[in-house]
Amino acid sequence: MKISRYSRNERFHRNGRWAIKSKPKIEKKEKEISHVRHARGLPSHKGTPKTATLRKGIAPGSVLVLLSGRHRGCRVVFLKQLASGLLLVTGPMHINGVPLRRVDQAYVIPTSTSIDISELKLEDKVNDELFKKVKPAKHEKSEEGFEKQGEKPKYVVSDERKALQKVVDAVVEKAVERVPYMKAYLGAHFTLSHGQRPHEMVL
Template sequence: MVKWYPTEDVQKVRVKRANKPARLRGGVSPGQILILLAGKHQGKRVAFLKQLESGLLLVTGPYKLNGVPLKRVPQAYTVPTSTKIDISGSDFSKVTDAYFAKEKENTKKTEEAFFAPKKEKKPFSDAKKAMQKSVDAGIVNKVADPVVKKYLKTKFRLRNGMFPHTLKF
């Protein structure tokens, strides 16, 4: 049993650590093809563009080839492959973490708002569509080899007799 209790509630001051983004894995470099392990685009192959300030990876399908838009992905959700493509023709320097921030809406919490039907998803803005097309155009034009294009279009799947620990990516 504790014999002494403080007379006032003293809250401990917790110091928040500065956000230290994860270092990029040794085998990952811009232009390398990665396989996504989770999410809506699980199993799809994407091109790595750069690491953002938050530590997340900026990847794209390209959208024209396999339907994967510009996305932020944690490193742990990817598997690097030995395939690389040339991404020097695309300009993605304007894409930052702020590019992916959602727009805030003024919502009032009332009874009417509670019982109102759900709002539909907003379509992507024209600026984001234009950015996606400009980034993809530089990449798709550089991928001239039809084998690499087909490689990007196909999903990665484990089949009978395939063991992940024996595969070489």
């Protein structure tokens, strides 16, 4: 172990450390804000929603292929576009089991096939409000009601919608019968074989 000749105090003075002046700390002055910025609210994008533009090739009477939902692969007849932008379509129900329903046009493939449904006059009351599900009545407080509390409530189609289904299908089915093989065409499911691409096909 190496022992120094000088003490700690002597080394301090011999090295000249005592002459080194510590630099004064510069206090950071806070910048004075000459003006206060008032936060401006972002412009609101809310407003009257615009109805989506109807895709090319879709017109009243056009046959569409559904791509999603429980009826995917079924061919349906387009009736009209609702205020929400959704498409009102029907099977008809007696031909392929598809009832009156709304679909997004992003989930359909338009075909070149169409039928004449000019006889069908849909009133303004045929709108999005018509397709709101009716909640079933609550179970009464009884032994039966207690047992049914665990069951999921089943939504029921309104009577108004059932009546409209009959009127619409009656007109559409007459139009279908006037076109040879149209009933079989609507009743058949749309399928693809290996290598077939729907965007390259003429449907």
